[in-house]
Amino acid sequence: MIEVKYFGAVAEKTKCEFEKLSFSEEISLQKLLQNLNEKYEFESLTFSVAVNQKIVSKVADYTLQTSDIVALLPPFAGG
């Protein structure tokens, strides 16, 4: 099970703050993001991606492990 946390405007799109997803085989971070994008249509939203509390700078190279916690962190602007 991979847990995904959503913040800010991303959570408004997903209408939940986290969810647990299971995959029958190994999945890359990039593939997971593609799946989520198809499901939720993030469109012009930008966000940084963290795995296990660490921001991943190169999403393409990252293979997820089953107990990983992913977080999508969009920038906030209000002040």
Added chain:
Amino acid sequence: MKESTRYNRQIILPEIGEEGQLKLSKSKVLVIGAGGLGAAVLPYLAAAGVGEIGIVDDDTVEISNLHRQVIYKNSGVGKSKAEEAKLMISELNPEIKINAFSEKLSGKNALSLFEKHDIIVDATDSISIKYVINDTCLLTNKPMVYGSVFRFQGQVSVFNYQNGPTYRCLYPDENSNTLNCEDAGVIGITVGTIGLFQANEVLKIILGIGEVLSGKILVYNILNNEQQKYDFEKSSDFAITKEDYELKYNSNENQIQEIHFESVLDEIDNDEVLFLDVRNIDESPKITLKNQIQIPLMNLEKEIEKLDKNQTIYIFCQSGIRSKIAIEVLQKNKFKNIKSIAGGALAMKQSLQEKIHSN
């Protein structure tokens, strides 16, 4: 210290003491934005005895601000936020120096403002200005204490602290758009909470206590009280030079890019300036000046080595449109003293004829 009891309750903290209080009184903090975040940051910094506080905001107080920007009064509606904030916090602590800057922060005024302060607090409500603050902090080597809010959630971090990661390392995409408080909605407690986290980071930096939120972003949700910290690393891709900065923000005040040919008529025989014709070879009227070179716009990038980056270059085309594009091409290649001639060759021909007649 004139009023020795004012700071007594914090001085008796072993982490602060007389020495820490002295550090506070010698520090200079610039707070950009006197909105919801600023309304929390400002009174706490002032009350703690930060020696000099600058407040930058070009807005006026609106009645719809008062539910969350709690330093303002109903009677302040319509008045300058920077001035009203100054009034409020100087009543709170008249021992410190407070400067109000009722102006909009941009690449033009940021450098001189930042240079006069030790720590920069980003209490703004726009993404694009956060990049200006980030880049100016990088250039002036100041820490940026960042806070921002989306509805019931907030983010806090300290960028560029002792050469640590920057805002661009976390959010490289400058074109991201997201809602501010006015559009998304907000309650005062969210901005107040996040503003207090920012004020806390400022004091920690000044006092050298605790762990500064450098290379970490804290995300707080006031609805479920969940708090998360995420680590991020510095990327070397986002270094910035003074030249990059000037080009990006057009901060060089004298940079007027378009001139009238009349104003440079005296220079047509000057060996130190070059007139660059970016029209195609077959275009007329022909202009023949002493120091002139013709490179059609489409070849400009290819033949750029024919030009000297430090020479004054006046660029013209037929009517003054292609020459502006040429300016952009040359600016990208770090040319500095370049101007486009308004009206192009047609206007120049006329001026030259008038000059001959008047002689």
